Amino acid sequence: MQVTVETTSGLERRMVINVPADKVNSEVDKRVKDTARRVRLDGFRPGKVPVSVVRQRFGQGIRAEVLQDVVRDSYVAALDKESITPAGYPRFEDVKDEDGGNIEFTAVFEVFPEVELGDLSKVSVEVADVDVSDANIDQMIDTLRKQRSEYKAVKRKSVKEDKLKIDFVGKVDGEVFEGGSATDQELVLGSGSMIPGFEEGIIGMKAGEEKTIEVTFPEKYGNNDLAGKAATFDITVHEVLKPELPELNEEFIKELGARETTVEAFRAEVKENMEREARQALRGKTKNDVIDQLLELVSFDVPAAMVDQEVDRLRQEAVQQFGGQAKIDASQLPKELFQDQATRRVKTGLIFSKVAEQHELKAEDAAVRKYIEEIAGVYQDPQSVIDYYYNNREQLNQVQAAVMEESVVAVVLKDAKVTNTTVDYYAAVKRED
Incomplete structure (x- = not known):
């Protein structure tokens, strides 16, 4: 097997590999004979199909399989011979398989760079x-308690962290837009789950109160038709619920699965x-x-x-x-x-x-x-x-x-x-x- 290596540019290498024809031909002969022993063809007893018939009917496909294996194996052997470690898979080009001649092909691949760490x-x-x-711990425990809050209805103005049950209808240029309306929507004030200005606009509302708020959609908004546009929302508050935190006691701690x-x-x-x-x-x-x-x-x-x-x-x-x-x-x-x-x-x-x-x-x-x-x-x-x-x-x-x-x-x-x-x-x- 003859091997030549050329540096084309940067990390890329072109390796031309020449494989003796006998290596391919002998393997093709071996596989043709193996196929003759195993193949079943009409008119022939099992194991008695003539090699000439197998070569005529299957020879081209067998040679293609052998050529594929030889190219792969020869590439690996050539890398070992030249002490080259490739970075990634190769690209095979210009595979020549002429009658009676040697097999020649080109493998194009990259090598690893020289890494100089410097100073x-x-x-x-x-x-x-x-x-x-301790303040960090207190804040974390408060967060855990808030996650397990129970909400109870109150008859006062809503404040941050209250949960409101609301209806709303959104409009742009006086027209209702798709996806901008909801009924019996639950919203925790201060959660940041709505667009800027929405939650701030309804803080202080009470159950049974109605109000129209004005907001502007962010310039970067998922719906391009709404991005950057001014809108109004007609709000109806059905209920204001105050969060009640659970006591920090044995029962609460047990629910969290503490040791x-x-x-x-x-x-x-x-x-x-x-x-x-x-x-x-x-x-x-x-x-x-x-x-x-x-x-x-x-x-x-x-x-x-x-x-x-x-x-x-x-x-x-x-x-x-x-x-x-x-x-x-x-x-x-x-x-x-x-x-x-x-x-x-x-x-x-x-x-x-x-x-x-x-x-x-x-x-x-x-x-x-x-x-x-x-x-x-x-x-x-x-x-x-x-x-x-x-x-x-x-x-x-x-x-x-x-x-x-x-x-x-x-x-x-x-x-x-x-x-x-x-x-x-x-x-x-x-x-x-």
Whole structure:
């Protein structure tokens, strides 16, 4: 087998492979004979079909199968011979299979880039720890109580956090628009579930009262026909209900599934869960900060084939987020929607792989166990969750990958300029837009 490799541009390589004709011909002869022993044809006894008949009727198809296998196997062997590791799948071109001649074809593929990490001391990161205060715990418990509020009717003006039962009719330019009306609609004031100005406009209304409010739809609104337009809503309030929070007692705590039912123990468990959630969020923020700076610091070409594969994965993830509906064909989702995210993922993966290689990092068993135990800690039966991860290879692989990422971030932070700070729970878990 003869192999020549040409660098065309950037990461792309063109490998021309020449395979002796005997390798193909001998395999074709072997498969023709095997087929003759197995095939059933009218007029011949089983196993007695002449090879010449099989070659005449099936020879072209058999040769095509053999050629496909030879091209694949020869490509793999050529990569090994040339000590080349491809990035992604190849494209086969110019397959020549002339009578009596050698087989020749071209494999076009990309190779992995050379990743030079550069000076990691240029990375500057703020690393935060969390301090869950008593006020944070009080606020969280209040939230839990509000989620289990019972509403009771009152004969007063409505205030924020009241629940109203209302009818409304929306109009634009004096005309009722589709989807802008409802009857017996329940609305919690301050929930932000309606367009800006709607809830504010009905605060202070009482049961039995009617009112027309004026609002403006946001410029960026799901319905383009309404975006940015002024509208009026005719409101009728049927009922005003005041939220009544449950008492913080043993019964309430038991309903939440806490480990212990005393208030003191419950507060300790709430704090523990808040600290766990906050630290996970802060680790994520630190990792993203490190990634952002590494992507600016380290420059190299990214294999297009790897990006395309990542785009396909992101398409599948998008379909799954829609519930895996059969009507959605992932391949039809526009590539442009995922291109930037896919490129970021691939480039990040290559940088992290380089760091891991240089520092001989691996997902240590103890670190994996600690990571899983932290996940399991929020469940009533942690051991069953731990067992699930260790009995599910795919889930375990994901944990190992996450542990590796944390190890890489830790290595980068050793050389980076790090500023340590402490934040409270709500600052820690705040989402960054």
